[in-house]
Amino acid sequence: MQQTFEIVVIGGGPAGIAAAVAASQSSKRVAVLDDNPRVGGQIWRGGPGLAQPKAAARWFYQLETANVRVFNGARVIHADASARTLQAETTREIFPIGYQNLILATGARELFLPFPGWTLPNVMGAGGFQALVKSGLPIAGKRVVVAGTGPLLLAVAAYLCDHGANVARICEQASSSSLAAFALRMLAFPGKLREALSLRYKSRFAKYATQSWPVSAHGKISLESITISESGRLREIPCDYLACAFHLIPNTELPRMLGCHLNQEAFVETDELQQTLHQGIYCAGEPTGIGGVELSTIEGRIAGHAAANDKRAAAKLFPARARYRKLAAAMKQAFRLRPELATLAKPDTFLCRCEDVTLHQVRQHNSWKSAKLHTRCGMGPCQGRICGAAANFLFGWNIESARPPVFPARCESLAAISSLTSSLTTETEPPQFHGGFQ
Numbered sequence: 001m002q003q004t005f006e007i008v009v010i011g012g013g014p015a016g017i018a019a020a021v022a023a024s025q026s027s028k029r030v031a032v033l034d035d036n037p038r039v040g041g042q043i044w045r046g047g048p049g050l051a052q053p054k055a056a057a058r059w060f061y062q063l064e065t066a067n068v069r070v071f072n073g074a075r076v077i078h079a080d081a082s083a084r085t086l087q088a089e090t091t092r093e094i095f096p097i098g099y100q101n102l103i104l105a106t107g108a109r110e111l112f113l114p115f116p117g118w119t120l121p122n123v124m125g126a127g128g129f130q131a132l133v134k135s136g137l138p139i140a141g142k143r144v145v146v147a148g149t150g151p152l153l154l155a156v157a158a159y160l161c162d163h164g165a166n167v168a169r170i171c172e173q174a175s176s177s178s179l180a181a182f183a184l185r186m187l188a189f190p191g192k193l194r195e196a197l198s199l200r201y202k203s204r205f206a207k208y209a210t211q212s213w214p215v216s217a218h219g220k221i222s223l224e225s226i227t228i229s230e231s232g233r234l235r236e237i238p239c240d241y242l243a244c245a246f247h248l249i250p251n252t253e254l255p256r257m258l259g260c261h262l263n264q265e266a267f268v269e270t271d272e273l274q275q276t277l278h279q280g281i282y283c284a285g286e287p288t289g290i291g292g293v294e295l296s297t298i299e300g301r302i303a304g305h306a307a308a309n310d311k312r313a314a315a316k317l318f319p320a321r322a323r324y325r326k327l328a329a330a331m332k333q334a335f336r337l338r339p340e341l342a343t344l345a346k347p348d349t350f351l352c353r354c355e356d357v358t359l360h361q362v363r364q365h366n367s368w369k370s371a372k373l374h375t376r377c378g379m380g381p382c383q384g385r386i387c388g389a390a391a392n393f394l395f396g397w398n399i400e401s402a403r404p405p406v407f408p409a410r411c412e413s414l415a416a417i418s419s420l421t422s423s424l425t426t427e428t429e430p431p432q433f434h435g436g437f438q
């Protein structure tokens with residue numbers, strides 16, 4: 001039977017938790033759905049109980065004591081804006097949830113760019129690797145290189161050092177002058193600066209190289225070494241793991257499927273109350289712009305208050321949001337990707353890791369849609385989350401469509417949602433039934 005809530009939040013990261021807590025201060029019925037076993041999102045992964053920062057513990061306490069129904073392990077795979085209904089899949093079932101107002105707080109993922117050897121075992125996304133270590137992967141004594149760009153590198157390196165890894169190098173593609181300019185901007189955010197210095201202190205035995213990025217990864221069965229470019233010179237570094245992230249990109253599949261408008265930079269467009277162009281659909285956190293945990297929670301609170309129709313409480317938070325948006329703008333500027341990164345992949349490098357489609361095969365096409373239709377690029381289990389973002393960076397292609405299910409789903413779930421969607425039968429793109437579903 002369908003349960004209906006006045007306010008439903010998708011995503012239990014900092015933005016979603018803050019949105020739910022703020023919304024619950026009204027008398028409205030509020031629910032949060034998150035696909036992880038516990039709330040916390042990327043940064044507070046593992047949820048309450050684990051050693052977490054004080055801010056996280058406060059938010060977990062507020063959520064636990066608020067009148068909010070939390071659905072853990074529930075992944076929203078379909079959302080129908082006209083019926084105001086979601087379909088969420090757990091390991092056991094698929095169930096509908098009705099809503100009056102919806103808050104999308106679906107977060108971000110790391111951008112992973114192709115280079116020769118990037119598909120070797122033990123070459124991983126930096127955040128994904130950190131999540132594996134958090135789940136118990138032993139790394140004490142392992143040699144790790146952390147590479148890419150953005151503050152995530154330092155956070156991951158510090159975490160790995162804390163857990164006994166031998167972090168050989170942190171390769172940051174940005175130049176030292178960009179980083180110096182960013183550090184100056186951070187003087188206005190002493191808390192963030194202290195946090196960055198503390199992360200660097202924890203990872204102090206790892207060399208932090210600027211203007212440095214991976215060129216190729218080598219190994220017979222799994223990773224043995226990587227070649228990096230460092231200030232214009234090539235250098236080979238032996239390592240057991242490469243943790244790689246070229247900053248973050250927003251998870252906008254669900255907002256796009258609901259018809260929310262994206263701006264030129266592919267972030268969800270919202271008004272000052274975090275409402276999308278759809279009445280009653282709000283968006284908060286990383287999908288509206290990569291800005292870090294503080295901005296995510298502030299936007300979450302604004303969206304929560306606004307969805308509960310408390311515009312006055314929402315408006316009080318506008319100055320704090322404006323302040324952290326300045327930091328987000330400085331971060332964007334500092335960690336802008338250099339064009340050389342688009343030249344690393346060779347013609348025989350796989351662009352689509354799921355369907356083994358090479359760069360050469362994809363290059364024969366002039367759009368994402370055409371490449372997908374002819375090569376199955378983007379139609380494997382990740383459904384284009386990795387290669388689509390890479391193609392966007394390499395070719396400037398617009399990754400237009402987002403269709404249900406937004407994640408690979410079980411057949412029974414497909415049957416349940418097929419009654420709700422006409423798009424599976426009316427879209428001109430090929431249905432994704434073969435590789436796209438588990």
Ligand SMILES: Cc1cc2nc3c(=O)[nH]c(=O)nc-3n(C[C@H](O)[C@H](O)[C@H](O)COP(=O)(O)OP(=O)(O)OC[C@H]3O[C@@H](n4cnc5c(N)ncnc54)[C@H](O)[C@@H]3O)c2cc1C
Pocket residue numbers: 010011012013014015016033034035036040041042043044074075076077105106107108109110126127128152155156248251254284285286287291292293296406
């Ligand atoms: C891999 C990774 C690791 C990071 N590690 C750090 C770190 O160590 N330190 C740091 O300062 N910052 C880190 N960040 C950045 C930090 O996560 C963000 O600044 C902040 O957490 C954003 O909060 P959010 O709520 O907007 O998104 P998130 O924290 O990403 O939360 C979004 C949540 O929504 C869930 N979700 C998405 N789609 C659905 C769906 N369809 N159905 C159900 N649930 C869904 C996600 O699983 C996730 O739990 C990391 C980011 C990433 C991507």
